[in-house]
Amino acid sequence: MARRMLNDRQWLRVAPHLPGKHTDPGRTGANNRNTVEGILWIARTGAPWRDLPPEFGKWNTVYIRFRRWAIAGVLADLYYRLAAPLLELGIVMVDGTFVKVHKHGAGSPKANALPAARP
Numbered sequence: 001m002a003r004r005m006l007n008d009r010q011w012l013r014v015a016p017h018l019p020g021k022h023t024d025p026g027r028t029g030a031n032n033r034n035t036v037e038g039i040l041w042i043a044r045t046g047a048p049w050r051d052l053p054p055e056f057g058k059w060n061t062v063y064i065r066f067r068r069w070a071i072a073g074v075l076a077d078l079y080y081r082l083a084a085p086l087l088e089l090g091i092v093m094v095d096g097t098f099v100k101v102h103k104h105g106a107g108s109p110k111a112n113a114l115p116a117a118r119p
Helices: 008-017 032-045 059-072 074-082
Strands: none
Touching: 008 032, 008 074, 032 059, 059 074
16 A cells, blocks of 8 residues: 555554554454554545455454454543543633534424413
């Protein structure tokens, strides 16, 4: 694969935190880098798993490893070890351009509402 999402320096930071290394008990992962690159490609493009290009391996294999890592907390652990320390979230702002409320939640009258009772 000519173009990767992670350069070698980034990969060296990620690799020790993934299961399936030669030093881990049990089976060794076939190619953790291709799996991570495939997961990142899916996250970046938003494509369905079946559209994963073959250079990342079989789509089902990458998906199964992604799912196992997500359930086992591997991806969350990776985030908290590598990304979270770099973030400073002292203030979080939510912009109304992407948070929409249904018109009924905003107080507009319902179309099928019963008329008010007369005294």
